[in-house]
Amino acid sequence: MTPSSGTGLGTGAGAGMHSIALASQLQQVAGALQDILGGRSGSAVLDDVPAPLRPGVQALLFQVLRKLGWAQAIRRQLAPRTPRPPVDALLCTALALLADAEHLPYEPFTLVNQTIEAAKQSSAVRAQAPFINACLRRFLRERAPLQQAIANDLQAQWNHPRWWVQRLQKDHPQHWQQILEANNLQAPMVLRINKQKGTSAQYQKALAAIDIEASLVGESGLVLRRGVPVQALPGFAEGMVSVQDAAAQLAAPLLLSGLELGQDPHQPLRVLDACAAPGGKTAHLLEWMGPEAAVQVTALDIDPLRCARIDDTLQRLGLQRPEQVQVLAADAGRPQDWWPQRCGGQLFDAILLDAPCTASGIVRRHPDVRWLRRETDIAQLAQTQARLLATLWPLLRPGGRLLYCTCSVFLAEGEQQVKAFLAHHTDAGLLPSPGHLWPGKSGKPGTVPDNLSGEHDGFFYALLQKTAP
Known part of the structure; x- marks a missing residue:
């Protein structure tokens, strides 16, 4: 992915994208999800997304991937027989975006309506639009009992493959839960200051001057309070700074x-x-x-x-x-x-x-x-x-x-x-x-x-x- 992708574009999914129909974004997200489940990397699939759609699609896609285990478990409750991949991808996309009831990117009925619109726009999914509509509206009506039915599903609870969770339980019996909890959070944007061109304290002041908050980390690093495009970083083109995790x-x-x-x-x-x-x-x-x-x-x-x-x-x-x-x-x-x-x-x-x-x-x-x-x-x-x-x-x-x-x-x-x-x-x-x-x-x-x-x-x-x- 590009340097800015590691900054975690998973917040404010619709920010700056209101001029682009949500249905079009959902269609792109579902296609990307289908490709990832088919074995392609997220970087590769996002490169195929039209540039105007890419920021919003990436934000929504990351949110979906972080809730996919839960969404797949709910889908199995709604439809025990697995739908065809394009149908399943769109249905799971919508369910994943509905997962966090307290932090929804869009109003539930807006999301459902736009998902149905996305289905109608897709030749591979159009015939199953009524089925997707019925599943999503049933979910809105029966959310609590559906969630109770998957309460003991390890993959749904942690949004990682079951084998992954079990491997961590074996490798890190005292810390596996906090590792998984951290994995489901958005990572911050971290910078490394080129020590040949300045210090992290100096660069911290330069960021503060343009209202970008950052805290010192390591010997030459800064953690940004919020991610920004690399082009917005002072001196990036001149080699003053790089994007690199603190570890x-x-x-x-x-x-x-x-x-x-x-x-x-x-x-x-x-x-x-x-x-x-x-x-x-x-x-x-x-x-x-x-x-x-x-x-x-x-x-x-x-x-x-x-x-x-x-x-x-x-x-x-x-x-x-x-x-x-x-x-x-x-x-x-x-x-x-x-x-x-x-x-x-x-x-x-x-x-x-x-x-x-x-x-x-x-x-x-x-x-x-x-x-x-x-x-x-x-x-x-x-x-x-x-x-x-x-x-x-x-x-x-x-x-x-x-x-x-x-x-x-x-x-x-x-x-x-x-x-x-x-x-x-x-x-x-x-x-x-x-x-x-x-x-x-x-x-x-x-x-x-x-x-x-x-x-x-x-x-x-x-x-x-x-x-x-």
Whole structure:
């Protein structure tokens, strides 16, 4: 999604969209929901929505995705036989938007009437408009008994797949409820200030001057009271600031603190960002070290199009310095294809492995993730993570550090992964690390700076050091 999408456009669904018929928005939302349930990502489906409709459709879609488990359970009470996908998607869209009786985006009868209008406008749904109308009006009449009938439905209660809830209950028996509660909230917009161009305190004052409230978080971050388009941020185009969650902002200082930051131009610090796109952490590494540091950062991504996003990020921030960074379209799991030729076969001083994962820690920002994932994905991704760890470890010099991280709250992608790695690599030691961070305002106490514990996504960090032979 675009940088502003992570700001949570899930409030005020109709704000600024009154000139566009609600029926047209509902039709687009239902189509997007059907595609997501068919396996497409929210980013991809929103890219297909006409630009004038996109802000309102995204806001409504996010609201629907956060109430989808409840809506599907209610629909099963109203219609035990599952309707055809386009009909089911529109019916569940309306039910999800009716879920929170105290904070409805529209009056119930307006929403029902516009849903029927959306059905009539769709050739795939038109014949079932009377059926949708009957279901929704029955729901308005019998809301209380229908809700009572699904009171013990785990998926309806938590709006996550049943297997997801059960996995969290097993992984985090003391905290699974607060993780799920946080996942169903809208994430705030968080900024990282480019320390080469200013401080977070200075930027906070610049925001206050244009009536944007923000609070300090972490070493270089600000949490905005309300999200704004990135174009509204002072100095965004000039590279003063980036959008990055507070937990993700821990990567660069965790990896680099305590290392000799490239003081000798004849022996530059060699850093690998192994899964770098879209470039936020690569940029933070370079910002942290500064323009005068003798450093060679290699940023990899397997997708050439995503590598172009890394280049765009570095260019906007004024960090595209050939003497400091090279961006390679290459597979981190096949170093034989790039390490000897492009890196001279030299060992790295530091490696950042932000490994592919379920993204179970960033559901607040991407509510489609919970409905896209399958339980089998965890084991498959854990295998990929283990392979990358084992493949990249030989590229690290003795005494060097590898920071393994995932935006996941599942133990198989974090704590268990690192335990298995340490058991098979006697030359690896675990340095003080945050471990698993829970999403939202619960923050795992004692593992992160005090002023970070108030707000961040779910993450896992393990800092590993290679011992001398």
